[in-house]
Amino acid sequence: MTSTQKVNKNLIVQKLEDSVVLFDSDASVLYTLNETATYIFTLLKKNVSKKDIVAQMKKRYGLDEKKMTADFDEVFNDFVKKGIITSKK
Secondary structure, eight states: OOTTEEEOTTEEEEEOSSOEEEEETTTTEEEEEOHHHHHHHHHHHTTOOHHHHHHHHHHHHOOOHHHHHHHHHHHHHHHHHHTSEEEOO
């Protein structure tokens, strides 16, 4: 993540086996993340860059960089849309 992106601090985060449940108390909404979204969310919380996350996903899932970049972008954009991540361009 860059300095203009951050995880919403108002989320209550509960880690399960291979997933994470997020509760946004401001919006009264509960999100359940699948394994891939959980992996991305965990790395974003640690301020890992997109480039490094994609590289780690490529190694973890054994898929090509183009596919991993598309998957990252889809999850990241969904996080921004739902207010899980704030991002300023």
